[in-house]
Amino acid sequence: MIEVENLTKTYGEATAVDHISFAVNKGEILGFLGPNGAGKTTTMRILTGFMPATSGTARIAGFDVATDSMDVRRHIGYLPETPPVYPDMTIESYLDFVARIKNVPSAHRAANVTDAMRKTNLEDRRTELIKRLSRGYKQRVGIAQALVHDPDVIILDEPTVGLDPKQIIEVRNLIKGLAGNHTIILSTHILPEVSMTCDRVVIINKGKIAAVDTPQNLTSQLKSGQKIRLEVQAPPDAVKGALAQVPGVSRVQVEQLPSSAHSIVTVETARGADIRSDIAAKIIASGWPLYELRGVSLSLEDIFLELTTDDASHAQPSLN
Amino acid sequence: MQSFYAVYRKEMGHYFVSPIAYIFIGLFLFLSAYFFNYFLSAVIQQASMMAMQGMRFGAPPEVDVPGQVMRAFFGLLSTLILFFTPILTMGVYAEERKRGTMELLMTSPVTETQIVLGKFLASLTLFALMLLPTASYLVFMCLRSDPMPPWRMLLAGYAGVLLLGGSLLALGTFISSLTENQLIAAVLTFAAFLFVWVLDLGSNASGGIGAVVQYLSVIRHYDDFTRGIIDTSALIYYFSFIALFIFLTVRSIDSMRWRRA
Numbered sequence: 001m002i003e004v005e006n007l008t009k010t011y012g013e014a015t016a017v018d019h020i021s022f023a024v025n026k027g028e029i030l031g032f033l034g035p036n037g038a039g040k041t042t043t044m045r046i047l048t049g050f051m052p053a054t055s056g057t058a059r060i061a062g063f064d065v066a067t068d069s070m071d072v073r074r075h076i077g078y079l080p081e082t083p084p085v086y087p088d089m090t091i092e093s094y095l096d097f098v099a100r101i102k103n104v105p106s107a108h109r110a111a112n113v114t115d116a117m118r119k120t121n122l123e124d125r126r127t128e129l130i131k132r133l134s135r136g137y138k139q140r141v142g143i144a145q146a147l148v149h150d151p152d153v154i155i156l157d158e159p160t161v162g163l164d165p166k167q168i169i170e171v172r173n174l175i176k177g178l179a180g181n182h183t184i185i186l187s188t189h190i191l192p193e194v195s196m197t198c199d200r201v202v203i204i205n206k207g208k209i210a211a212v213d214t215p216q217n218l219t220s221q222l223k224s225g226q227k228i229r230l231e232v233q234a235p236p237d238a239v240k241g242a243l244a245q246v247p248g249v250s251r252v253q254v255e256q257l258p259s260s261a262h263s264i265v266t267v268e269t270a271r272g273a274d275i276r277s278d279i280a281a282k283i284i285a286s287g288w289p290l291y292e293l294r295g296v297s298l299s300l301e302d303i304f305l306e307l308t309t310d311d312a313s314h315a316q317p318s319l320n
Numbered sequence: 321m322q323s324f325y326a327v328y329r330k331e332m333g334h335y336f337v338s339p340i341a342y343i344f345i346g347l348f349l350f351l352s353a354y355f356f357n358y359f360l361s362a363v364i365q366q367a368s369m370m371a372m373q374g375m376r377f378g379a380p381p382e383v384d385v386p387g388q389v390m391r392a393f394f395g396l397l398s399t400l401i402l403f404f405t406p407i408l409t410m411g412v413y414a415e416e417r418k419r420g421t422m423e424l425l426m427t428s429p430v431t432e433t434q435i436v437l438g439k440f441l442a443s444l445t446l447f448a449l450m451l452l453p454t455a456s457y458l459v460f461m462c463l464r465s466d467p468m469p470p471w472r473m474l475l476a477g478y479a480g481v482l483l484l485g486g487s488l489l490a491l492g493t494f495i496s497s498l499t500e501n502q503l504i505a506a507v508l509t510f511a512a513f514l515f516v517w518v519l520d521l522g523s524n525a526s527g528g529i530g531a532v533v534q535y536l537s538v539i540r541h542y543d544d545f546t547r548g549i550i551d552t553s554a555l556i557y558y559f560s561f562i563a564l565f566i567f568l569t570v571r572s573i574d575s576m577r578w579r580r581a
Contacts (some may be wrong), residue, residue, distance in 0.1 A: 076427070079423070084421040088337045100323070
């Protein structure tokens with residue numbers, strides 16, 4: 001449904017997007033993950049036809065964004081970073097206007113507007129002026145606007161920004177409900193969001209793609225090893241020394257808990273080896289009381305940091 | 321066509337939902353009515369004085385009361401337009417850009433030309449609606465005059481006001497497309513209006529250049545209309561002026577895609 005090849009965008013000297021390529025299948029939800037200024041918004045703006053790429057191609061529903069812009073625009077719904085709403089319009093008249101400029105035939109217009117309001121839970125406030133709405137409601141109007149012409153592709157730039165936790169859950173469920181009929185790209189810098197809503201993740205940093213995979217694969221494959229977390233009542237240096245001798249242990253970190261004699265120990269192990277029982281045996285044999293032992297799989301957060309912080313120390317002030 | 325109409329409709333809604341249009345039209349009508357009344361009484365007073373002098377010295381001179389009032393009134397309208405249109409056009413694009421709604425328009429299947437024409441014609445419609453009630457003053461005056469002045473004068477005068485207003489609206493919307501700040505747009509527009517206005521003074525310049533500069537003045541061609549004359553060269557001037565600035569606005573909107581937003 002969406003094919004991006006070698007897309008590049010430069011602003012004068014600065015390169016915002018650097019030869020990125022990826023594809024999104026029909027009905028998929030693709031998460032675009034990256035720190036602020038990674039090039040997410042620029043990529044989305046190119047895909048929606050808002051700005052031209054410097055080089056490379058992007059096709060949406062078979063139409064090239066550069067040469068068949070009008071066809072592309074008919075097939076996409078787009079929510080920019082700030083919801084593009086007119087404060088002095090009512091929700092209903094605003095959605096009606098968007099339906100008109102998106103070329104929805106007049107016979108379907110009212111039905112499409114009602115449908116978009118129903119999906120975003122705006123029906124009971126349809127006659128309210130947009131300027132009187134809270135941030136969360138405005139965001140919902142922004143999403144409704146992207147849905148109103150029932151597009152094949154929906155592009156959402158940070159759809160949950162500025163919402164409270166309850167609204168975030170609603171929006172995520174809404175997005176998940178849209179998948180299947182629609183192909184969705186959403187960008188975010190909030191990590192749990194991608195693991196909760198997306199089928200696949202593109203991690204982008206400084207204009208380059210750092211990784212493309214499912215959230216599950218990213219968490220299980222990209223990590224260099226497993227982590228084991230222990231809570232032990234023992235002197236920190238002694239624990240460190242003892243555990244370092246266990247075969248398969250690659251690194252040991254010990255933190256003393258401030259208000260007790262307990263230590264929190266993080267053990268990193270080589271790939272593939274499950275040495276939890278060996279570690280437990282070593283602790284018991286040393287006569288230290290063991291309070292907790294559990295395996296920690298790397299979170300998306302760790303992967304993200306691993307992929308993006310290597311060069312973060314000498315990162316230049318970035319673009320957005 | 322549907323997209324053009326959608327933009328036009330949205331703009332008209334925008335004008336009339338907010339109190340701006342009402343305050344604007346109200347103030348315009350108040351000022352124009354006040355001055356109409358002033359011109360009418362001044363011209364009548366002058367005419368009766370001349371008639372009295374005529375009785376004393378014989379051969380009363382003819383005074384064209386409705387003609388003089390109309391010329392003074394259309395002159396006044398052109399001055400009021402100078403102050404009112406920048407306020408009308410300042411937000412047309414500046415506000416869209418600031419709110420981020422330009423991004424919605426530019427990622428919808430609407431061409432830049434449709435956006436620009438929709439917005440221009442909406443502002444011209446509001447302008448025409450603002451002028452319409454002032455016609456009633458002149459119509460009443462003409463109906464009460466003996467002999468009745470030709471309707472051609474009235475129609476030519478309003479055609480002139482619409483063309484002059486349309487030109488300034490086209491220029492104003494163009495300037496609005498250049499900035500995100502409404503205040504800057506209004507000030508620049510006013511300065512630009514004054515500039516195209518005072519080009520008329522270019523007549524002082526020598527020879528051919530003076531004539532060219534004078535031809536470019538937006539107010540120069542207006543005088544003919546207030547005398548009831550519709551000159552083809554004036555029509556060409558105003559239509560070219562409007563077309564030029566509509567074209568420039570389309571280019572300016574299009575260039576936003578290449579600028580870093």
